[in-house]
Amino acid sequence: MTEKYSLDLLSKSNPVYLSLFVVAICEGHQGHSGRPIEIPSIYLALPICCSNYFQASFSNTNIKTGIFSWLTKQQETIYMIPQSIRNTSKFTNSAIQFCAQARMIEINESGEVSVKKNGHKALTTQSKKSRTPLKRAMNFGAWISDIGDSKDLFSALGIKA
Template sequence: MIVAHDVFSETNPAFCAYALVGFTEAFMTVNDDGPELPVAYLSLPVALSGDLRDSFERTNKNTGLLEWLERNPQIQIGLADRVNGSMGIVTDAIRFGCFSRVLQVDDRARLRLGPRKVKRSTIKALSEGLAQPLKRAERLGYWFAGAGSTKTIFDMMGLTV
């Protein structure tokens, strides 16, 4: 059996906005301030990367960013290129999320949940292949919030702000 991989569906603004909602929601359960925008630009390409999906196996929301990175040092290889290459996708996702009012950007450049809620039934109807990036985005939300500041997160990931 040949399995087709639909890259377009995983990079369209609506899908990516849903991933950012999950990321933001998880982040805000740990840190009510919400994630700063640069962290969104780091989280989405990592969550969407199919080649990193195995690194999330045997993890949960309590694993933590540092432990995950220690188990999987290969994550840092090419990470800057991955982030730079996905900037347009993340920007479109943030715009879509704000226009559809499921996300907001506050006056401190932090992502917040908007007044409209994402229907969980829509997400539950997704195939397992499409649901996994959303779950990874949520997990990163917990880990990034627990790691501390944006600078700390970028330092841990081997990037500079």
């Protein structure tokens, strides 16, 4: 039991593995809205989409569910998101840096991130088991693209700047 937990923790702190979540949330956002995602919004990918705690909240959801429908069902756990972002921010930083260095993403002068060809390729080569959490991140990226900017998104999640 401890060995499985250790392996899970190790994989969830690996920038290469976590870079897939960065690409997935960017891909979902960009694919749904046609716009790049703002960097602050990417910090939601790991604590929400990669976490086992929120995993059940994605059952019976799809790309059409939408952020507000999902949030309505998450009222009892939404208070955990700010602390979860703080707990995972250094891992998100490393994943974003890895993605940029590997040319999986491109960051423009406004702090918006778009997926490049290498990023698309990385997502399509994943095993079926890996695709489930990545699909959550892609759907979540699509959902949050309906809100507008990061400030409005974080406000909807009850996170103060």
